[in-house]
Amino acid sequence: MRKETASAGYYESPGWNTKHPRLQMLTVDDLLGGAAIDYSSRFGNVTFKWAPRAEQRQGQVQHFL
Numbered sequence: 399m400r401k402e403t404a405s406a407g408y409y410e411s412p413g414w415n416t417k418h419p420r421l422q423m424l425t426v427d428d429l430l431g432g433a434a435i436d437y438s439s440r441f442g443n444v445t446f447k448w449a450p451r452a453e454q455r456q457g458q459v460q461h462f463l
Contacts, residue, residue, distance in 0.1 A: 399423060400423065402421075403419070403421045403422065403423045404419075406419070406420040406421040407419075407420050408420060411438040414438055416438055418436050418437050418438060419436060422435055422436060
């Protein structure tokens with residue numbers, strides 16, 4: 399798996415001249431040890447995208463926890 403991860407190459411961040419692995423493999427042990435995904439953090443976590451909000455249907459009750 400590590401060989402396949404390494405063979406994916408690198409993403410080069412335009413404008414920042416930084417390279418980041420396209421695929422990254424982190425184990426639970428790595429994460430508990432403080433490891434994190436290597437990405438350009440200039441604009442926050444751009445690896446995560448929020449889903450669009452669903453439209454509320456007429457007569458639908460909205461619950462809050």
